[in-house]
Amino acid sequence: MRPAPGLPTSGLDAYRIDANTVRVPNLTRQDAQQRAGLLRVDSYDVVLDLTDADGGPSERTFRCRTTIAFTANRPGASTFLDVIADRFHEVSLNGRPVDVSGYEPADGIVLAELAEHNVAVIDADLLYTTNGQGLHRFVDPIDDEVYLYTQFETTDAKRMFACFDQPDLKASFTLHVTAPAHWKLLSNGAVTEVEDAGHEHSQTKTVHFATTPRMSTYITALVAGPFYEATDHHDGIDLGLYCRDSLAEHLDTDEMFTITKQGFDWYHQNFGYRYAFGKYDQVCVPEFNSGAMENAACVTMVEDYIFTSRVTSVRYERRATTILHEMAHMWFGNLVTMRWFDDLWLNESFAEWAAFIAQAQATTWTDAWTTFANAEKTWAYKQDQLPSTHPVACDIVDVEAVDVNFDGITYAKGASALKQLVAYVGLPQFLAGVRQYFTDHAFGNTTLADLLDALNATSGRELSGWARLWLKTSGVNTLSAEFELDSDGRFSSFAVIQDAPRETSPDNVLRPHRLGIGLYSYETDPDAGDQAPKLVRTHRVEVDVDGARTEIAELIGQRRPDLVLLNDDDLTYCKLRLDEHSLHTLRHGGLAALQDSLARTLCWSAAWEMVRDGKLATRHYLDLVISAAGSESVVGVVQAVNKQLLQALEMYADPDWAPAGRARFGDLALANARAAAPGSDHQLAWVHALLDTASAGEQLDFAAGLLSGEQQLEGLTVDIGLRWLIVRALVARGRAGEAEIAAVEADDPSAAGAREAATARARIPSAEAKATAWSMATQDSDLSAAVRKAVRIGFRDPWQSELLAPYTARYFAEAAEIWDRFTAENAKGIIVMLFPSWSSAIDEQTLRLADALVADTSQPAALRRLISEGRGEVARALRARTVDAAADR
Template sequence: MPNLTRQDARHRAESLRVDSYDVRLDLTGPDGGPSERIFRCRTTITFTAKRPGTSTFLDVIAERFHEVSLNGRPVDVSCYEPAEGIVLADLSEHNVVVVDADLLYTTNGQGLHRFVDPIDDEVYLYTQFETTDSKRMFACFDQPDLKATFTLHVTAPAHWKLMSNGAVTEVEDAGNEHSDTRTTHFATTPRLSTYITALVAGPYFEATDHHDGIDLGLYCRGSLAEHFDPDELFTITKQGFDWYHQNFGHRYAFGKYDQVFVPEFNSGAMENAACVTLVEDYVFTSRVTDVRKERRATTVLHEMAHMWFGNLVTMRWFEDLWLNESFAEWAAVIAQSQATEWTDSWTTFANAEKTWAYRQDQYPSTHPVACEIPDAEAVEVNFDGITYAKGASVLKQLVAYVGLPQFLAGVRQYFTDHAYGNTTLTDLLDALNASSGRELSGWAKLWVETSGISTLSAEYEVDSDGRFSSFAVLQDAPRDISPDNTLRPHRLGIGLYNYDEAGKLLRTHRVEVDVDGDRTEIAELIGQHRPDLVLLNDDDLTYCKLRLDEHSLHTLRNGGLAALQDSLARTLCWSAAWEMVRDSQLAIRHYLELVISAAGSESVVGVVQAVNKHLLQGLEMYADPEWALGARARFADLAIANARAAVPGSDHQLAWVQDLLTCAGTDEQLDFVAGLLSGEQQLQGLTVDTELRWLMLRALVAGGRAGEAEIAAAAADDPSAAGAREAATARARIPTAEAKAAAWPLATQDSTLSTAVMKAVRIGFRDPWQPELLAPYTARFFEEAAGIWDRHTAETAKGIIIGLFPSWSSAIDEQTVRLADEFLADTSRPGALRRLISEGRSEVVRALRARAVDTAAGREALEDDTLSDCAVCRSDG
């Protein structure tokens, strides 16, 4: 597959200025209906050569060519190879190239994706071009710093709706014998990068509105229209535009604004200018907790922020991808916290996004926020927790460092100076230096241009009155994983929390300080009574791992988490405890005790779900296997008890039921699930809708209580695309060797399946509670990984390698590490693949250490119990 290098992109950008694209697409077949495999595209490009007489190359992945010409002269494409593109030789100063070709639809979510709705057999199309897949729909110079204007004309079935970056200017009969075919003409766009151009086509359901001079559109498949909630989505959209207009100082630049919820989308959303595509899982067909609604709102605001960060001003090359993603993530959360109903969105950010960043930043593949990207394939694996969540965390730290008004002033100047252009880190720093009055190149070197994460801990002494006689913040920046990890400056809060008379744990004192170096004395706290809890990084201003002191950890382990009143403070404590588990400083069995004591009283449902998810992951990977099965049953019983105790019909009730369905295993638990599904068992307020029915069936299948007959019946009752995916997951979860053997090729090899279905199979195959059935696939994974990478596109292959890397319980051993080492020893394998293998290996190594700690903790507890029993025996004589 084509893999554009930075060197080739830089040379081409230095040689050309691209002026315009005129793209004419025919999406119809011989009968005037939608074409099935091939579509035709005629692209006319005007561009300037800065050095006439030289050559360049044009990107396209075509099935066959009808015409290729440069300045009216035919171009020989008899030896065309997609990896090399079309060579354009002997350029004039002003050039016109025409490429008329047949291209292929895809089912992998890249290029022009084609989907047939199983409900009504209607065809739906949408594009996904990031990083460099525009070439799959039209001939282009496919790199971010060769911006141009785009004019699109599309011939399609007359009953389809068509959306693109520009507004529709005219719709006319196609001028052929098919009266049910129309050609839609779109307005010419401002200058855009190729990867944010878009086309969406099909009989989409449409809802429209208007706000602040902007025409708004919302779209979903026709068969989902009854579940669509445009009112809430329009509200979020309007709130977002108001906040961005007020704070960014530059009006939205792309006219109308469409958001389309599309099937089989590989990620959460894509920021195509004026034509955002979002995964249609955000059209909720069953009841969901507020967590998913909040996540959807964050996604809407994230993509909207891209209209400024990424679309109006675009990175020059992908080493500055963070100028798009980190900024959009930060902007989405602050806008959400200040302009929508989700005023605690920073709690959610700390709870979910930063945990993702911490994990990513401790892989051997960790990288700076702004990092070296040698080619387009390398950037595919850099859409990660560092580029998104760490980058956004770093920006939050920068805001605390320079002040929000000063930061936003710099952002406004950045947009003014670089609108419709391309930038680097230096351009942003110039604007922020001027607005803040601080010289930020040193800050950027430490926070943006080096990798790794610091650990902060409190060291203190108390006098005879229980007051601090000394207090220091210690910073450690270990280099075992990241050789350039370094001590960094931090602006952070330190909160002191004490129990009140009612038993509530409340903040009674707070200081905000600058921390730098390996030890920073905090004079402001001398003389303060030692509290029940010392919380470094109070209010989550900086990006760090937090180590709790022994006294504070004792408070949390003895009811303090349940008593702690502030949701963000609780989240920081939960996060610190989880990182201590991952770092082998707290046994997973002790984390389970925290969950048992505090999760049932946790008021933020998103925290409940995240904590439970971590626990279940820990029981699979970090627990003594002989203890883990009983711990799983204990947690499932807890889930049942908390579901029964929750307010009927509440999000908490639904969340606990959903968590139960991931781990129910005993006969009594499976009886409870079966009773809920049949209606014989009732939980007041719980509606067993389509999504919950599938989750219950999957649990019963994994427990041996249901099989192919029940799956087939459920699929017949739910003939939707989502139902087909659920059935694929359930079949792969059948607890037999035969089911796993049937699922493996579907999950790894079958290119006839959509990426979405392959993912569904992977989810079922990798059941965490079936380690014996998965054991044979540890060695097989390493045998086939290179072939998987070669056979699929980078995006699809990445999902397979991450999803099926053997980190299930039976693979947490030295043999898996050895197999990974042998694989990595072949340095001829693609760098992106080797990176993913190294990340999986590091998780197994981490799990081995954590498992040893948990096993030792179990032995200690057993010895303590034995000694206690002996003491009782002696006292009884």
């Protein structure tokens, strides 16, 4: 390679980095503010060549020439430009070469002596990754075709082109990409021209894309490869759906397009600002690290949403939520963007809230708020009770701090707070404020204050106090009912008691709540022969609750019902404490008799939080599941409750009793699988529960029979997905091994099959298998992030505690090294998933080891935060185990 004329040669040819392990610079808020105060970025022109010398797909690097036009309000000043490059061909500012001989990715490129109007040119070789960040490269094992896609959130755009990589330096973008001729190329703009690139040895093309509106670097996108394409059109918007060609037969185009159209209709009607980015593509991509990404006009989503085997309706509903969530980002985040990551919730909380209200009001998923209460809020409650709890709008000093804040607080608690705000001010007033917010700040950047200004104006309420208590403080409040009865069994007094989150939050705050209180009673005598009693709502009041005690005069004189349900209809965000009479009702058939699905979900949630808080023994929670889960009509609730019970048996149960509890749950799962309607979602959900918990005897015999064909359930098809689940279960219990894994792998040569095989091999119950899995999960940077994740899933099988025992001390000894070895996003996944919370690690020694690492201030703050979270869960488990052990004494 010859350097460009006038460019210094030192370091240009020799510089080499590992794309999968190099971290992005840890941009601080202070540096970002200073750079934003100096610059206005006008445009990026990005020219990419994704081919090798023969015109085929390049393998390790690609070439990118970026031309940036920007202005500086202080001529003569200096700034820095972000890029992670393998080597440079040209770097210039206003026609003058820039010295990059001392370049380090963490420092970027210094641009000195800025003019008022500037043009920077950076021509460099950049690197593909296999870790799901930057420009990810994947080879399909089915046909050896190469697929590329970008993932830039939080600040990874610098892995594909040189840029000022922060959300408030918006600009327009124009891309030009050279690639193999048979590839589809997608970006934020529509294709404007395609020309022959003129490679001598093979057919290539150069695609030119339309210039985008002003937007942030992290939502720019490129997708490239021989993707299958489906198209449609709605309300003036060209729609595209894409997936790998080998998955095309499974792409559910009709339903996905239907949800997309329903989403656009709801958002256009309620947001009052038309979609601003032209066409709208959605691409299912391999080895994606998260659910989806809201790239403007070019959404990427995990290809697990293409269902190659049968799944329950829960997965279809979740896919619809994801589609609507990413679409909501076209307004919340893309049209109007947070200035800095302190207000990440302005993106994620709003998109989450908008997805669920649109789903409930515009699609067939009319019970979406039940799902929200069941899944999203449970996630938020757990996160909000960890030592690392933080406000929804929190203090983010640098990029590493935000990387660990894509969590249940930023998403689900924030969305819950918005749901509470809607109940407080009224939906019409709230949406009017949102419309004003979009109008005032389109294509700009905002803070919390900007949103509050709009909502104050349209709601007629001053919301700074609400925002301070709900958005700027941490922790979850607990609400309980306190009442007295007269001689006729009627309420003579009734109050809502609010407790502050003293143990888990430094803020110790009491909040205002808009609250429904439902009274539920049996319609018939519970002992009335064969007639199944029904528990129905007989009275409801909606009140404002504030402070430690709120008297509810509206309920005086009402007869005490069988169930008092605070937070009826789930208007607020809180933990519930059921009174003794209501809990007795639920434990003795009331939960199964309760007719309303959302009310049942709230009761399930209250019981689960009582288990986690040591207020309800795991064995009594198992009794509740046995009495009611079999009759639960909402399959998503069934799956969530089963998952929670499995966690309780592993972590919260007395270890001496846990095997018996597990066996009882396995028997329940087998019985319910056999009793469920043939071919129903409930049948499949209970089969999955059986495979998760099967331990011995008839349970494993049944699973083995399903695999061999000797056992059958009417309506149940043992497809490739179910075969993998069965093999994983049998392998973990020593009833299958390498031969069975290889047999299924031979029938499933896909990338998903390779991941399933990796999980299964990591579950082999031997010290050798665990040692191999640990090495793959924590040391092998050449593996894709998706395969390493699959290995981690198999490594920490919940019922192999004794095999995992040696890795408790090893985890803490190697945690800092693991953190340094991988990028922040990949390291986070390893640290969280491998934290020793298996049964044998729930002891005081684990707490001491965690305390020592957390106390080591030489370690990165993000790592110490994640360790503190794991430590908090182990401490909680120890308390719950004590309660369970004493439950029947």
